[in-house]
Amino acid sequence: xxxxxxxxxxxxxxxxxxxxxxxxxxxxxxxxxxxxxxxxxxxxxxxxxxxxxxxxxxxxxxxxxxxxxxxxxxxxxxxxxxxxxxxxxxxxxxxxxxxxxxxxxxxxxxxxxxxxxxxxxxxxxxxxxxxxxxxxxxxxxxxxxxxxxxxxxxxxxxxxxxxxxxxxxxxxxxxxxxxxxxxxxxxxxxxxxxxxxxxxxxxxxxxxxxxxxxxxxxxxxxx
Ligand SMILES: Nc1ncnc2c1ncn2[C@@H]1O[C@H](COP(=O)(O)OP(=O)(O)OP(=O)(O)O)[C@@H](O)[C@H]1O
Ligand SMILES: [Mg+2]
Numbered sequence: 761x762x763x764x765x766x767x768x769x770x771x772x773x774x775x776x777x778x779x780x781x782x783x784x785x786x787x788x789x790x791x792x793x794x795x796x797x798x799x800x801x802x803x804x805x806x807x808x809x810x811x812x813x814x815x816x817x818x819x820x821x822x823x824x825x826x827x828x829x830x831x832x833x834x835x836x837x838x839x840x841x842x843x844x845x846x847x848x849x850x851x852x853x854x855x856x857x858x859x860x861x862x863x864x865x866x867x868x869x870x871x872x873x874x875x876x877x878x879x880x881x882x883x884x885x886x887x888x889x890x891x892x893x894x895x896x897x898x899x900x901x902x903x904x905x906x907x908x909x910x911x912x913x914x915x916x917x918x919x920x921x922x923x924x925x926x927x928x929x930x931x932x933x934x935x936x937x938x939x940x941x942x943x944x945x946x947x948x949x950x951x952x953x954x955x956x957x958x959x960x961x962x963x964x965x966x967x968x969x970x971x972x973x974x975x976x977x978x979x980x981x982x983x
Contacts, residue, residue, distance in 0.1 A: 942969070
């Protein structure tokens, strides 16, 4: 099984975009695919299609109904807040051990040539409860990490900060994916070059805006 935990330098950077496109690509290649977006805040049950889980289900060509949602996104909350706060608004907490078990057991059920995506929430230090952040979650799930970053002004510092934080926790991404932001001050390749100089040995990949199928195929081939 090849599986990736998709995290980012922050929210709205492109985790779902990258995940959905990779899933679609692998599906078209005939591979068995699975996805989890286990924790989702800002969820509106009347607009499933607009949610991250909805977009992943669409990419997988899976039914976009409550059954599908329950499978790939068991912990859904209405408030558009960090998951700990969104859960608290509903008098709930996220059962961290169960969250990790769910991710591990789905990974364990995948066939050898299958592809699994687990999308995190926001960035690497988003709180899940009073004791755990996405960082512990990634470590406990233990599958390769894709760190999605942008190409906006400021991304180099955000990316290096995320890499340094991961290193402190004994983690390194399988790859950094620079997903082109709506506005970039320099060509994406230049951002990639500078990042590589400051984070030597890191696999740095790029994805243009409105990526074509060929761009996704190229990205998948480099993973
Ligand atoms: N390369 C791209 N080309 C065009 N649109 C993109 C690209 N990357 C992201 N977007 C769009 O930018 C918005 C934010 O991306 P996305 O939802 O993937 O971010 P995210 O990191 O998953 O956010 P969240 O933290 O809410 O899960 C979406 O509308 C998405 O379709
Ligand atoms: Mg998302």
